[in-house]
Amino acid sequence: MSESKPLTTSRRTLLKTASCGFGYFALAGLLGSATTKALAEDLLNPANPLAPRRPNFTPKARRIIFLYMEGSMSTLDTFQYKEALQKSGGKSGPGGGTLTPSRFQFKQYGQSGAWFSELMPNIGTRADDLCFLRGLYTDTPAHPQAVVQLHTGSANAALTRPSMGAWLLYGLGTENQDLPGFVTVNPTIDFGGAVNYGSAFLPAYYQGTPITDQGFMPNLEAASPKDLQRQQLDLIQGMNRDLAATPGAPEAVDGVIKSYELGFRMQDKVPALLDISKEPQHVLDAYGVKPGPWGSFARQCLMARRLNEAGVRFVEIRQPGWDHHTNLHQGLIDQCRMIDQPTAALLADLKQRGLLEDTLVLFGSEFGRLPTSEGVDGRDHNITGYSMFLAGAGVKKGFSYGATDELGMKAVEGRMHMNDLHATLLSLMGLDHEQLTYRYAGRNFRLTDVAGVVQNGIFA
Amino acid sequence: MAACVGQRDATTVATQALFMLNSPFVREQSLYLADSLLASRHQSDAERIRRAYELVLSRDPSPQESKKIRTFLARYKDSYSKLHETADSNQPHLVNTSDPPSDITAGISRADDEGDPPKQTIERAIQPENPKQAAWASFVQSLYASAEFEFVR
Numbered sequence: 262m263s264e265s266k267p268l269t270t271s272r273r274t275l276l277k278t279a280s281c282g283f284g285y286f287a288l289a290g291l292l293g294s295a296t297t298k299a300l301a302e303d304l305l306n307p308a309n310p311l312a313p314r315r316p317n318f319t320p321k322a323r324r325i326i327f328l329y330m331e332g333s334m335s336t337l338d339t340f341q342y343k344e345a346l347q348k349s350g351g352k353s354g355p356g357g358g359t360l361t362p363s364r365f366q367f368k369q370y371g372q373s374g375a376w377f378s379e380l381m382p383n384i385g386t387r388a389d390d391l392c393f394l395r396g397l398y399t400d401t402p403a404h405p406q407a408v409v410q411l412h413t414g415s416a417n418a419a420l421t422r423p424s425m426g427a428w429l430l431y432g433l434g435t436e437n438q439d440l441p442g443f444v445t446v447n448p449t450i451d452f453g454g455a456v457n458y459g460s461a462f463l464p465a466y467y468q469g470t471p472i473t474d475q476g477f478m479p480n481l482e483a484a485s486p487k488d489l490q491r492q493q494l495d496l497i498q499g500m501n502r503d504l505a506a507t508p509g510a511p512e513a514v515d516g517v518i519k520s521y522e523l524g525f526r527m528q529d530k531v532p533a534l535l536d537i538s539k540e541p542q543h544v545l546d547a548y549g550v551k552p553g554p555w556g557s558f559a560r561q562c563l564m565a566r567r568l569n570e571a572g573v574r575f576v577e578i579r580q581p582g583w584d585h586h587t588n589l590h591q592g593l594i595d596q597c598r599m600i601d602q603p604t605a606a607l608l609a610d611l612k613q614r615g616l617l618e619d620t621l622v623l624f625g626s627e628f629g630r631l632p633t634s635e636g637v638d639g640r641d642h643n644i645t646g647y648s649m650f651l652a653g654a655g656v657k658k659g660f661s662y663g664a665t666d667e668l669g670m671k672a673v674e675g676r677m678h679m680n681d682l683h684a685t686l687l688s689l690m691g692l693d694h695e696q697l698t699y700r701y702a703g704r705n706f707r708l709t710d711v712a713g714v715v716q717n718g719i720f721a
Numbered sequence: 722m723a724a725c726v727g728q729r730d731a732t733t734v735a736t737q738a739l740f741m742l743n744s745p746f747v748r749e750q751s752l753y754l755a756d757s758l759l760a761s762r763h764q765s766d767a768e769r770i771r772r773a774y775e776l777v778l779s780r781d782p783s784p785q786e787s788k789k790i791r792t793f794l795a796r797y798k799d800s801y802s803k804l805h806e807t808a809d810s811n812q813p814h815l816v817n818t819s820d821p822p823s824d825i826t827a828g829i830s831r832a833d834d835e836g837d838p839p840k841q842t843i844e845r846a847i848q849p850e851n852p853k854q855a856a857w858a859s860f861v862q863s864l865y866a867s868a869e870f871e872f873v874r
Contacts, residue, residue: 441735465734480736480743484847485859486804489797490742493859496793500867503786517738517868524738 310466310516311442313434316691321655321720322621323436325429325686326565326611327577328604331408331449332584335630335640336648337669338363338593340384341395342376345667346632355670358633361640364590373659380597383605389659390608390617392651392719396663396672399628399679402642404584407627408452413461414683414708423699425683426575427460427467428708431699432692437572439526440534441470444568445577446561458577462701466516469577474557476535476564483528494525534571537563548606559603566610569620583626586639608652617653621689625649632669646672649682655689655721662719677716684713689720741866748847751862752854759857766791769857777864790860797856805852 337343347362354360365378371388401407406416413422423431426443435442445458448471458469472478483490498518505514533539537550537560549559561578568576580600585592604624611617629647630640646665652658663675677685684694687708694713698705707713741747754776758769770790774782782790849855864870 468734470734470736478736480739482743484743484748485855489800489804489855489859492793492797492800493863494742496789496860496863497866499789500863500869504867504869511868511872513872514868517871520735520738521742521866523735524742527735527739528743 310464311430311435311438311519313436314432316433317693317696318691320689320691322653322689323619324569324573325426325575325621325623325690326569326607327575328562328565328600328607328622328624329577329579330583330600330624330626331452331579331581332404333626333628333630333642333647334583334596335363335585335589335593337630337632337640338365338378338589339380339597340375340377340393340650341629341648341665341669342367342378343632343665343667343669346669349668354631354633355666355668356631356633358631358635360632360668361634365593371659373661375659375661380593381601383601384608387605387608387652390612390652391660392656392658393648393661394625394650394663394675394677394682394719395648395661395665396675397625397629397647397649397677397679397682398672399644402628402644404627405452407644408449409456410679411627412453412457414680415710420702421456421459421461422706422710423461423463423467423708424456424458424469425686425708426458426469426577427463428687428697429575429690429692430467431463432687432697433574433690435572435574438523439530440568440571440573441523441527442574443467443469444472444573444575445469445579446472446564447474447557447579448577449579449581462706463699464516466520469575472535472564474561476537476560478531478535481528481531490525494521497521530571534567535564537567544610547610549602555599558600559606562603562607566607566614566616569611569616570614585630586635586641589639611653620653621655621686622652623649623686624651643670646670651719656719657721660719662716675716675718678712680709680713681716683708684715685717685719688715688717738866741862741871745847747862747865748858751865752847752849752858754861755849755854755857758861759854766794770860773861773864777861778867778869794856794860797859798852801849801852801855 337346346360347367349360350362352360363378365380367376367378368385369376370385373389373391375385375388375391375393377385377388399407399410401410401416406418409418410416412424414425415422426445430442443458448455448458448469455471458471460466460468470478485493498521501514501518501521504510505518537545540550540563544563548563550556550563551559558578558580561580565576565578580596582592582596608617608622611620611622625648629643631643633640635641646669648665663677664673665671666673687694687697694707694709694715698707700706754773758764758773761769764772767787770787771781774780774786849858
């Protein structure tokens with residue numbers, strides 16, 4: 262229960278009486294129309310939690326798209342070629358088990374000569390745009406903890422942390438006031454579920470907005486014609502403003518008023534934005550868009566581009582199904598058939614539209630898989646060394662950072678813990694991971710907790 | 722072992738706002754209460770408005786609030802009628818105007834029968850049948866959607 266404090270000066274009172282308030286109202290008046298006035302209010306009002314905010318230093322990237330491969334893709338069979346492993350079949354591995362080379366053929370692509378297996382012929386063509394992180398490691402070899410750590414920086418289930426998209430919104434605000442700043446498409450319901458796009462102890466307006474891989478968001482369809490709904494909304498907002506004006510009213514009422522207006526605008530903007538059927542046929546073909554589960558990731562990639570283009574700060578899309586303890590061979594063939602073409606198409610499309618100039622793309626899983634075999638046709642989890650790749654704003658192109666040992670077992674060079682990855686991503690977005698804090702439960706919290714080193718060796 | 726945590730900010734996000742505006746559940750509940758308010762035929766509009774405030778917000782409306790609501794109801798009813806006249810003249814054969822308004826109440830009460838009601842029943846039940854009912858349901862929904870109803874103070 263909160264106690265009311267009628268004598269405390271509220272932000273509202275301060276704004277009305279302080280000298281800056283006067284100028285602010287004058288500007289709003291000069292700008293004229295109600296819409297411009299509301300917009301000016303949003304941009305000038307420091308209390309608007311979603312207003313665009315100045316980063317700690319000049320950002321190299323303004324938006325992120327995360328292509329999340331849930332379940333942990335075997336990088337040793339896709340984009341992490343290990344010559345020694347290919348020659349060590351049948352020998353025993355450093356941690357026990359039998360070393361098992363990839364059964365897929367690898368070749369080099371582009372000027373950079375990056376290796377890709379035959380499972381990724383399309384992503385291979387983008388090799389010279391990619392920045393590989395080859396020395397990653399994490400803490401927990403179980404999906405529920407590792408997935409949550411990848412998304413929130415901590416696997417500690419006793420205290421849920423805000424997700425990285427929420428931290429970015431908290432630090433940077435949102436560029437498009439008609440859309441949520443953090444959208445997660447096809448999010449997982451396992452492995453922590455909503456925790457992976459939640460705001461935890463950050464205010465709720467920083468949480469991610471989930472959308473299905475069909476582009477569906479619940480309750481987005483207006484229940485009544487626009488004119489009638491506007492009348493109703495005016496009544497609701499009138500009630501809310503009356504409440505906000507009463508002494509001791511919770512400051513949160515301001516947030517409610519903003520959320521209703523955003524919701525109202527989203528009814529118009531979001532369905533059109535997510536309707537990928539309006540894209541030209543050659544674009545649909547390039548991404549490989551089709552109905553059903555085989556086209557899920559292609560649809561998500563196209564939605565991601567549209568959301569990114571509209572200014573959404575953080576977009577995550579997800580392809581599940583990479584946990585190949587069994588059925589590694591056929592499983593990888595099927596999975597890569599779903600993601601190879603659309604991923605390459607997204608990278609090419611972003612580049613062609615100039616979006617890659619200020620967008621950072623991250624591709625990868627919660628951990629990697631072992632160079633040894635599990636059963637007859639599988640690989641078990643590996644948290645000691647694996648790869649992801651980045652592309653776009655602020656990072657070197659056709660570049661490879663760090664390495665695992667010759668068998669792909671353990672990160673030995675350019676080692677990068679999950680906290681280091683987060684520190685580096687925040688840095689690219691113009692945020693100092695040690696300064697981006699939120700006070701909760703008696704201490705300041707960070708996405709990187711008390712660790713994290715920015716790996717500026719990858720910066721362009 | 723005791724955990725010490727800070728006070729959590731009370732916030733509403735856009736998806737929650739959309740739920741309050743568009744979800745079948747909230748619309749259905751609004752229609753229930755609107756029907757119940759309209760069912761007592763001897764009350765004046767001012768008395769119905771007061772009853773709604775008592776039930777939803779546990780307080781009386783101020784005279785200004787009551788007046789605002791009456792203005793809202795009149796304007797909403799008017800706009801609703803106009804929109805539906807247009808719809809009727811466009812598609813005269815699709816709208817059965819001879820349906821008595823009581824049908825809608827029957828539609829809702831079927832939802833109380835044992836077992837899940839068919840989806841069609843729900844969708845029918847949350848479409849108001851006449852301008853007056855639409856206006857009252859919209860007003861009740863506004864009370865449910867208000868910050869005053871949503872927050873514990």
